[in-house]
Amino acid sequence: MNLIQQMPAILIGMPLIAAFLTPIIDRVNKKIRNGFVIVVLILEEIFMITLAWHVFTNGIAIYTMGASNPSIVPLQAAVPIRIVLEIDGMSAFMGLISATVCLAAGIYSISFIKEGNGKGKYYTLLLIMLVGMLGMEFTGDLFNLFVFLEILSITSCALIAYRNWYGDAVEGAFKYMVVSNIAALFVLFAIGLLYSRYDLLNIAAISKIMEYGSLEKIALVLLVSAFAMKCGAVPMHFWAPDSYTVAPAPITAILVSASQASLYALFRTCFSLYGNLMDYHSIGIVLILFGLLSMFIGVTMALPQKDIKRLMAYHAVSQTGYMLLGVGVGLYLLGSSNFNTYGVKAMEGGIFHIINHAMYKGLLFLTAGAIFYRLKTRNLNEMGGLAHTMKFTSIFFIIGALAIAGIPPFNGFASKLLIYEACYKVNPILSIIAMLVSILTLASFVKVFHSAFMGPKLHDVEEAPKSLLIGMGILTFVIILFGLFPGWVVNNIVHPAVTALANRIDYINAVMGG
Amino acid sequence: MLHTTGGYWDAVAWIVAFIVIAVVVYIIRGLGRRDFRKDSAEPFFSGVELPTEKTHVKASNIYWGFTDSLKGYYSIMKKMHDGIINNYIAWFIAISVLLFFVVFLPEVIP
Numbered sequence: 001m002n003l004i005q006q007m008p009a010i011l012i013g014m015p016l017i018a019a020f021l022t023p024i025i026d027r028v029n030k031k032i033r034n035g036f037v038i039v040v041l042i043l044e045e046i047f048m049i050t051l052a053w054h055v056f057t058n059g060i061a062i063y064t065m066g067a068s069n070p071s072i073v074p075l076q077a078a079v080p081i082r083i084v085l086e087i088d089g090m091s092a093f094m095g096l097i098s099a100t101v102c103l104a105a106g107i108y109s110i111s112f113i114k115e116g117n118g119k120g121k122y123y124t125l126l127l128i129m130l131v132g133m134l135g136m137e138f139t140g141d142l143f144n145l146f147v148f149l150e151i152l153s154i155t156s157c158a159l160i161a162y163r164n165w166y167g168d169a170v171e172g173a174f175k176y177m178v179v180s181n182i183a184a185l186f187v188l189f190a191i192g193l194l195y196s197r198y199d200l201l202n203i204a205a206i207s208k209i210m211e212y213g214s215l216e217k218i219a220l221v222l223l224v225s226a227f228a229m230k231c232g233a234v235p236m237h238f239w240a241p242d243s244y245t246v247a248p249a250p251i252t253a254i255l256v257s258a259s260q261a262s263l264y265a266l267f268r269t270c271f272s273l274y275g276n277l278m279d280y281h282s283i284g285i286v287l288i289l290f291g292l293l294s295m296f297i298g299v300t301m302a303l304p305q306k307d308i309k310r311l312m313a314y315h316a317v318s319q320t321g322y323m324l325l326g327v328g329v330g331l332y333l334l335g336s337s338n339f340n341t342y343g344v345k346a347m348e349g350g351i352f353h354i355i356n357h358a359m360y361k362g363l364l365f366l367t368a369g370a371i372f373y374r375l376k377t378r379n380l381n382e383m384g385g386l387a388h389t390m391k392f393t394s395i396f397f398i399i400g401a402l403a404i405a406g407i408p409p410f411n412g413f414a415s416k417l418l419i420y421e422a423c424y425k426v427n428p429i430l431s432i433i434a435m436l437v438s439i440l441t442l443a444s445f446v447k448v449f450h451s452a453f454m455g456p457k458l459h460d461v462e463e464a465p466k467s468l469l470i471g472m473g474i475l476t477f478v479i480i481l482f483g484l485f486p487g488w489v490v491n492n493i494v495h496p497a498v499t500a501l502a503n504r505i506d507y508i509n510a511v512m513g514g
Numbered sequence: 515m516l517h518t519t520g521g522y523w524d525a526v527a528w529i530v531a532f533i534v535i536a537v538v539v540y541i542i543r544g545l546g547r548r549d550f551r552k553d554s555a556e557p558f559f560s561g562v563e564l565p566t567e568k569t570h571v572k573a574s575n576i577y578w579g580f581t582d583s584l585k586g587y588y589s590i591m592k593k594m595h596d597g598i599i600n601n602y603i604a605w606f607i608a609i610s611v612l613l614f615f616v617v618f619l620p621e622v623i624p
Binding site: 174175178182183214224228229235238239241242279282297300301306341342345381383385408413414417418424425443448450454457458483485490 | 515516517518519520523524525526528529532566567569570571572573574576577580581584587588591594595597599601602603605606609610613614616617618620621
C-alpha cells in the first residue's frame, strides 16, 4: 500500500477515530489521554507536511473513497461516482495551517484546560474540529463540503460554550450557532439548486459543464454571502467578536483557522467552481469592498476595546480584510493581461497573509489566554506590569504584535508588502487604506502592550506553565521562520496554492480527465 | 529573497542593517552623561508623591482623544454592534440582496 496515496483519507480518518477513542482513554488515565491526543496531533502535522510536499512537487492528489485504486476517479457516463477528495496546492496549504494551529492549541490546552470540567470531551471536540477543517479543505464534493462545514460549526459551537458557567460563553455560542445554521442553510440551498440543474455534486464535474444562467447566479450569491459571513467579512462580522472573546484561548486560535476554512470555500467557489464563467470583475470588486470595509471597521472598532480578546477579535476581522483585498484584486484581474503580473502577486500576498494571520493571531490569542490563566480577567484596565514576571509571554506577545502590525522582519510585513505593491498598481487608494490600517493596528497593540505588560508591577503572578509556553513557542517559531525566509515560503508553498486556485482547468481535469 | 511587484525584500539584509545601526546607536548612547539617575525619570505630579500603582496609565485612557474626535463615527458603529442576533441576520440578508443586484444587474441593464 502506497502510504502517500492513502494520506488524504488517513488525515481525515485518524483524528476522527482518535476523537472517539479519547473519552475511553480518559476513563483509564488522564495523562495517557493527553499524550494520546498530542501524538495524534503530531502525526497529523507530519502527515500533512508530507502530503503537502507531495502535492507541491507532483501536483494534485486525488483520493476516491472505496475505490480499488483511489488515485483514479471512476467515471460512469462522464459522471464521477463515489466521494472524491481533491487536494491541490491550495487545499494542502490550508491543511498545513489547520494541522499546525491545532497542534499548538492541543499542547497549550494540557495546562490551560483544568481537569474535572470534561477535558476528555474537550479534546474529542477539538479533534473533530480538525476533521471538519481538513474535510472542508480536501473535499472535491459540494455536499461533503456542507457536511464538513456542519461538523466544524457544531464542534466550534460546543467548544465556544465550553466554559458554560460563564453566561457570556453560552451567549457567544448561541450567536455562533444561529449564524452558522443560517449560513449552512444558504449553502445547502445553493447545492440543491446546482444538483437539481446538473444531477451532480462533484465540484470539478459541475464546473466542467456549468452554464452561467439564472439558477447558477442565485447559487453563486447564496454561496458567496454564506461563506463571506462565516469568514467574518464586514458587515456580516458581528458574530466574530462575540464568539472569539468568550471561547477558551486555544479554541479561539483554532476558530481563526476555522474561519479561514470558510474563506477557502469562498475562494474555491469563485475560482474553481465558477472561475471565468461568472462576471469576475463584479465579484472581484465585491471581495475588494468586503476587504476594505473589514480592514477599516475591524481596526477602528479594535482601538477603543478594553477586553483584550475582544480587541484581538476585531483585529482578526481586520486582517481577514487583507486576504479578501489581495485575492479580490486577483479575481478582478483574472483573464486580463495584468493578471500574470499584479494579479498573481496580489493573490500571493492575500494567500500568504492567510497562513501568517493564522500563526500570529493564533499566538496573540494564546498570549491573551496566558494572561487570563494567571489574572482571571480579560479587562485591560485591570492589568499592568506583567513583563516583570511573565517574561516569555511578553516576548511572544511582542513578536505577535509586531508581526500583525507588519513590522519587518516578521512574516506579516512580507505578505502586506506584496499586497501593498500589487494593489497600488490597480488603485493607489487600496494601498493607502491598507497602510493606514497597519498603522492603526500597531497603535492598538502598543496600547495592549503598554496596559498589560508595561508599568509598575501590579500583580504577583508567575510565568505561564510550560505547556502554554510550548504552544506559543510553536507558532512563534513559524512566524520567525516565515519572516526570515519569505521568498522560500512564497516560491514553494504560496505560489503553488495561487497557481492551483487560478488554474480551474487543471482542477477539473484532475477528476474528469482530459 | 522575496520578489514583489516593485522590487524585492531581503529579511536577512534588513537584520544585518538593523544590527549595524543598533551598534552605532549604542556607541552614541555611550557618549552621553554618566551621572544619570534612574529616579530622575520618575513621574512628577506637582511634587506630590504618587503610589506606584497610580502611575500606570490604564487602557481606557489611551487614545481617548482619537475616539473623542471620531465620536460621530463611533456612535454609528456602536449602534451597528448592538449584540442583537436578529440585527446580525438582518445585515446578512441585506448584503445577500445587494449581491443579487450586483450579479443580476448586468442582465437587466446590459
